[in-house]
Amino acid sequence: MSTTPAAAPAPDRSAVRTLLRLWPHVRPVRARLATAASVAVVASCLGLVIPLVLKWMVDGPVTHRDPAGVWLGALCLLVLGIAEALLFGLRRWLVARPLSRVEADLRADLYGRSQRLPVAFHDRWSSGQLLSRATTDLMLLRMFLAFPLTFLLVNGVTILVGVGIMLLQDWRLGLVILVPAVPVMVTCAVFEKRYSGVARLAQDQVGDLTTVVEESVLGIRIIKGFGRHRSQARAFRELSATLRGTELRKARLLAAIWGVIVTLPELAIGAALVLGSVQVADGDLSAGTLVAFLSTALALRWPVDSIGFLLAMCQEAATATERYFEVLDERPESPGGERSRAPDTGPGASGLRFDGVRFRYPDAPPGSPPVLDRVDLHIRPGESMALVGATGSGKTTLTALVPRLHELTEGRITLDGEDITALSREELRTRVAVAFEEPTLFSASVGENVLMGADGGAGAVDLERALGVAQADFVRALPQGADTQVGEQGLSLSGGQRQRLALARAVVGRPRFLILDDPLSALDVHTEAAVEAALREVLADTTALIVAHRPSTVLLADRVALLSGGRVAAVGTHHELLRTHPEYAYLMSGGADDGERTPTAVGTGETEGER
Numbered sequence: 001m002s003t004t005p006a007a008a009p010a011p012d013r014s015a016v017r018t019l020l021r022l023w024p025h026v027r028p029v030r031a032r033l034a035t036a037a038s039v040a041v042v043a044s045c046l047g048l049v050i051p052l053v054l055k056w057m058v059d060g061p062v063t064h065r066d067p068a069g070v071w072l073g074a075l076c077l078l079v080l081g082i083a084e085a086l087l088f089g090l091r092r093w094l095v096a097r098p099l100s101r102v103e104a105d106l107r108a109d110l111y112g113r114s115q116r117l118p119v120a121f122h123d124r125w126s127s128g129q130l131l132s133r134a135t136t137d138l139m140l141l142r143m144f145l146a147f148p149l150t151f152l153l154v155n156g157v158t159i160l161v162g163v164g165i166m167l168l169q170d171w172r173l174g175l176v177i178l179v180p181a182v183p184v185m186v187t188c189a190v191f192e193k194r195y196s197g198v199a200r201l202a203q204d205q206v207g208d209l210t211t212v213v214e215e216s217v218l219g220i221r222i223i224k225g226f227g228r229h230r231s232q233a234r235a236f237r238e239l240s241a242t243l244r245g246t247e248l249r250k251a252r253l254l255a256a257i258w259g260v261i262v263t264l265p266e267l268a269i270g271a272a273l274v275l276g277s278v279q280v281a282d283g284d285l286s287a288g289t290l291v292a293f294l295s296t297a298l299a300l301r302w303p304v305d306s307i308g309f310l311l312a313m314c315q316e317a318a319t320a321t322e323r324y325f326e327v328l329d330e331r332p333e334s335p336g337g338e339r340s341r342a343p344d345t346g347p348g349a350s351g352l353r354f355d356g357v358r359f360r361y362p363d364a365p366p367g368s369p370p371v372l373d374r375v376d377l378h379i380r381p382g383e384s385m386a387l388v389g390a391t392g393s394g395k396t397t398l399t400a401l402v403p404r405l406h407e408l409t410e411g412r413i414t415l416d417g418e419d420i421t422a423l424s425r426e427e428l429r430t431r432v433a434v435a436f437e438e439p440t441l442f443s444a445s446v447g448e449n450v451l452m453g454a455d456g457g458a459g460a461v462d463l464e465r466a467l468g469v470a471q472a473d474f475v476r477a478l479p480q481g482a483d484t485q486v487g488e489q490g491l492s493l494s495g496g497q498r499q500r501l502a503l504a505r506a507v508v509g510r511p512r513f514l515i516l517d518d519p520l521s522a523l524d525v526h527t528e529a530a531v532e533a534a535l536r537e538v539l540a541d542t543t544a545l546i547v548a549h550r551p552s553t554v555l556l557a558d559r560v561a562l563l564s565g566g567r568v569a570a571v572g573t574h575h576e577l578l579r580t581h582p583e584y585a586y587l588m589s590g591g592a593d594d595g596e597r598t599p600t601a602v603g604t605g606e607t608e609g610e611r
């Protein structure tokens, strides 16, 4: 896993423009959202009728000591209150279901895109950054659509209507109430700018923290085995303290805007109360009007006070949108078939060919030499070729180029004369099967994990055959045989068992081309010998490239290619290379692992256990 890719947000990015990118997802539910917003506007404005009823009550029945009028007024207030509550309930009901669908669609798109992005993207991005986008960020988006999007409109309309009502009651008191409007707006603008930067930082830090948690869970055996829980806990604490610091900065900004937004209007209401009381005492204003005026001002307190956190939620949603589209905007891998060249049919074209292959990792430091350079290799049809080379010589990289897990920098690879870029990815992956040294199993049954390597037509017979080739008899002893669920990453199985299932997955589809990256490294010598014997039968009619570190694996192959310094240094049989290439003899002696050249038993075909 790698570092945070998080691109710093453009400092002048507009939250509105960013949020507008959600429109295609919101479009299908726009009618519901608009209806819900209208219902909320009506409900909120109903609340503003209450002060008018109060005015009528104070100036009418209360002044004239008319109990029946007071009861009538109280009944009106009750009905208004119930109607307001029901309408707000209706709004919530209207948005709940469509918004959860929008969130699910956004999540499905993100997942779909992450699956179609090239391996190079996943090399660059830490998994926590992807996870936090799929969880926290999408939750923030749903909350934005459910709450601030509606309530900024609702509160805006309510404030306008309320101020209108107050100006109509008494324009001088109305102007007093309006005095704080300008400083409040300036504060909001400053707040928005500052908050957007901190919100972005916090959300990226959540991603980093998620990565640490995920790595700690997946690597729990290493952490426990090496007693690293303290250092891991320290790393977690540090990241979590950094996140806490950022969250506190957010809280301070919110407290500041809240302080301004709450205090200034309160001062204005206080001033209006004093002025209004003087006017009532002078007989210039009725007591009912003052009550109505102040009740309206108090009714507007919540719409005004909430602006601060609604703006904060908008900023967080804009940041979440930005982070979401950073993934969605990445270019997915091409579907393949982009170069439509007629296949070579000449002699020597069949089998697997590497012609002038050059490869450099996209994230390699500029100026660094390519991992592979001018690699020419021909594996004849039905032939198995072992790929041998020192650690870091580029063996895994070369094998990853065949199923197009990475794109060539230069040169071409052909399968039976057809350029791999001329085949669709689907076609390419039915022709080529792979098993990597680190076998990944998914949370599914053993059978499903193995059959993943074949198209839909494969069944129980193919499964049995593949398990046989991989010598995976242990499957029969599992509680439900091939139907046994293996846990996350198959952790309930041993390394060797997982490797055998991965091998079974590679051979189950009877691929024409088989790429095995040191597939037997975790097996004991006896199991390895048994797997090799069974594999030989499979390899008889498959063209295979097998990364090998041990003589026993090399002997599975007809010929061997020695990879050195990013190039193919020699091709020949195991015995030829042993005689002619000191580097090969050295690698086969095990000297590469222990750092010494030792006299070897290589070339005899013994497994290491037998030596």
Ligand SMILES: Nc1ncnc2c1ncn2[C@@H]1O[C@H](COP(=O)(O)OP(=O)(O)OP(=O)(O)O)[C@@H](O)[C@H]1O
Binding pocket: 123, 361, 363, 364, 371, 389, 390, 391, 392, 393, 394, 395, 396, 397, 398
């Ligand atoms: N995603 C990556 N980005 C940049 N460089 C990489 C990446 N993956 C591997 N490399 C580099 O490419 C080189 C070849 O790596 P590769 O894994 O192909 O070697 P290898 O021969 O398979 O090694 P081993 O025998 O240890 O498995 C190494 O120097 C490695 O650091």
